[in-house]
Amino acid sequence: MTTITLEIPESATDDISNLVKAKGGNILSIHNDDEDLSENEVELLKRGLKEALSIKEGKVKSIPFSELWND
Numbered sequence: 910m911t912t913i914t915l916e917i918p919e920s921a922t923d924d925i926s927n928l929v930k931a932k933g934g935n936i937l938s939i940h941n942d943d944e945d946l947s948e949n950e951v952e953l954l955k956r957g958l959k960e961a962l963s964i965k966e967g968k969v970k971s972i973p974f975s976e977l978w979n980d
Contacts, residue, residue: 910934912937935962937958938958
């Protein structure tokens with residue numbers, strides 16, 4: 910696979926993401942210059958994305974929804 914870094918308008922994010930996924934690619938990260946997110950929130954989002962990709966690739970076992978809300 911090839912990695913490409915793009916800078917696109919916020920309004921085009923969904924279209925570009927859908928195109929990449931339709932062609933069999935993966936979105937590795939999304940950097941938003943929006944200052945509404947704290948650095949901690951951005952790091953948590955990156956960590957969540959990395960974990961989701963690991964689950965998708967079969968490297969990590971996911972936790973079923975039924976176990977998350979089993980209180």
